[in-house]
Amino acid sequence: MKRILITWTSSWIGKAIAQYFLNTWNMVVWISRTNVLQNDLYKHYTCDLSEIEKRNDVFQKIVDSKVVFDVVICNAGVWAFWKFDSLSQKKNEEMMQVNLLSHIQLLHNIIWQIEEQWSLIFIWSVAWKKFMENWAIYQASKFGIRWFAWWLSKELSQSVHLLNPKIVDTLFHKDIKKYLHHGETKITDILTCIDNITTKKEIRFEIDL
Numbered sequence: 052m053k054r055i056l057i058t059w060t061s062s063w064i065g066k067a068i069a070q071y072f073l074n075t076w077n078m079v080v081w082i083s084r085t086n087v088l089q090n091d092l093y094k095h096y097t098c099d100l101s102e103i104e105k106r107n108d109v110f111q112k113i114v115d116s117k118v119v120f121d122v123v124i125c126n127a128g129v130w131a132f133w134k135f136d137s138l139s140q141k142k143n144e145e146m147m148q149v150n151l152l153s154h155i156q157l158l159h160n161i162i163w164q165i166e167e168q169w170s171l172i173f174i175w176s177v178a179w180k181k182f183m184e185n186w187a188i189y190q191a192s193k194f195g196i197r198w199f200a201w202w203l204s205k206e207l208s209q210s211v212h213l214l215n216p217k218i219v220d221t222l223f224h225k226d227i228k229k230y231l232h233h234g235e236t237k238i239t240d241i242l243t244c245i246d247n248i249t250t251k252k253e254i255r256f257e258i259d260l
């Protein structure tokens with residue numbers, strides 16, 4: 052029995068991962084604001100990850116379901132690439148909540164529901180290792196995840212991975228094609244890498260695609 056939990060699935064990377072695993076896995080569970088996939092093998096939780104109280108309720112439902120997961124993929128991440136002084140406090144909080152705090156809270160709730168030989172995968176990026184103009188809060192949130200993941204990999208016996216695509220052609224970058232100079236990663240490369248992690252062919256903590 053193979054069960055996977057993914058945050059964010061209504062579009063692009065998250066959706067591609069969910070569709071892919073629906074073909075081969077026994078149960079796919081996901082958390083997102085909208086539901087776009089129909090399949091008997093899936094369970095969808097509607098949730099805006101930026102809303103703390105509602106998110107608590109949804110995470111509790113996952114705990115109550117007592118489902119034990121083999122793989123958890125933390126894919127959620129919103130961005131606003133503007134100068135720090137032009138970002139609203141609301142936008143700053145949304146980025147910190149969705150990109151960092153929602154993952155910490157989710158894992159704190161479900162850590163007991165994950166198989167001993169589980170894999171925890173964070174979708175991170177090669178671009179975030181560089182100091183980028185106008186990315187202050189975005190990089191603060193993503194670097195929080197990086198070190199959170201690193202410490203989990205030390206504290207837990209299970210496997211924890213940072214999966215780093217370059218630019219993936221999604222709506223994420225629709226207004227900022229200038230970042231495409233980082234080079235491109237195909238969705239299929241991400242799927243192959245996740246497959247290799249789940250079959251233990253890939254054991255590195257940090258994987259640059």
Ligand SMILES: NC(=O)c1ccc[n+]([C@@H]2O[C@H](COP(=O)([O-])OP(=O)(O)OC[C@H]3O[C@@H](n4cnc5c(N)ncnc54)[C@H](OP(=O)(O)O)[C@@H]3O)[C@@H](O)[C@H]2O)c1
Nearest residue numbers: 061062063064084085099100126127128176218219221223
């Ligand atoms: N695209 C790239 O070039 C690239 C490169 C490296 C890493 N990444 C990382 O890959 C991950 C996925 O990126 P993507 O390109 O697939 O993003 P995307 O195309 O912008 O997808 C956005 C997704 O986020 C969901 N979402 C937005 N706000 C939400 C919220 N408050 N609560 C719950 N769901 C929310 C949206 O669904 P709804 O609107 O239905 O909620 C949608 O499914 C992110 O962590 C990103 O940082 C992306």
